Amino acid sequence: MRASDVAYQRLRDDIIEWNLEPGSLLGEIETAQRLGVSRTPVREALSRLMAEGLVSSGTGRTAMVSLVSLSDVKRLFEYRVALETQAARLAASRRDPAVFERLRERFLEAPRTTSPGSVRSRRPSTERPYSLADELDDAIDAATDNPYLVRALRDLRGHLARYRRHARTNPARLDDATKEHLIIVEAILSGDGTLASQATAVHLHRSLENILATVPALRRQQAETEKQLVSAAD
Incomplete structure (x- = not known):
């Protein structure tokens, strides 16, 4: 190297x-x-x-x-929604069913990190679902059969990488994200582009909410923005 x-x-x-x-x-x-x-x-x-x-x-x-910015991360997610919902839609019509069937089985086997009354599990058990999420990204990229869309997605993921990594500190969100990914996989497997796109949009909305709640700098900026809005309304 x-x-x-x-x-x-x-x-x-x-x-x-x-x-x-x-x-x-x-x-x-x-x-x-x-x-x-x-x-x-x-x-x-x-x-x-x-x-x-x-x-x-x-x-x-x-x-x-680079500094983290509330406005930047929201704009990045606007872009992300546009790209990933279209990628999921295309994947549903162009996918290799065997690839997504294997992913479906692996998501069903993914370990839960939380349960009622439990504490956060150790890190190794949380890494597998995130590794599966990366594999799902790769599978969708390949299924789109669109190198221009894939190039844009990979560039975007570079911009979002540290936000996404910090958000992994929330084990409850990890369990919810695994369920959301499973719905996306099943929609793609069934060839339902509309459902795949909508399920992706819901997943990204919840991912953004989690990032805003878990990245300290963004949480402070969000609180300040909300405070200013309240003051302006009084």
């Missing part, structure tokens, strides 16, 4: 896992020393992360981890 790929993956992981907080400065010299590579691979990695929206230009020529 090239040094620039190593630098890119490590920085991306740190940003998505929130080890690097929004606004963290990413000076080339300091970052290169921390990663144990030269400045050129770091420069290339930062360029790729800027294209994904995870890094932005800071003061002077210094890069920084």
Whole structure:
């Protein structure tokens, strides 16, 4: 693996896992020393992360981890709904049934992370459903048979990656999301494009609500916005 790929993956992981907080400065010299590579691979990695929206230009020529914005995440979800509902609709008419039948069986076997009176389960049991969700994304992408739509979806997922990762801290949402994914799989299996599209829209609406409730910076921005609206109405 090239040094620039190593630098890119490590920085991306740190940003998505929130080890690097929004606004963290990413000076080339300091970052290169921390990663144990030269400045050129770091420069290339930062360029790729800027294209994904995870890094932005800071003061002077210094890069920084992009700030999180309530308005930005809502706009990203507007775009996401448009793309993913269409992808689900196309997948329902172009899918390989065997692929989605296997996914259906695996979602039915996915472990629950919560039950009445239970506490949050350990992390390994929560990772499998999210891995299945990624596999569902890949299966839908392949079924659309539309490289332009797939390219747009993958670019969008890069922008949303750290929001989605932080939202995994809610185990109750994980169980609900697994059920929602199962409905989408079954709609695609049945060839019902309308139901697949509508089920995807519902899932994304609930995903956005969870992100707004679990990402601290967004939760603060949401509360401030609601406070301003109340004040304006008085």
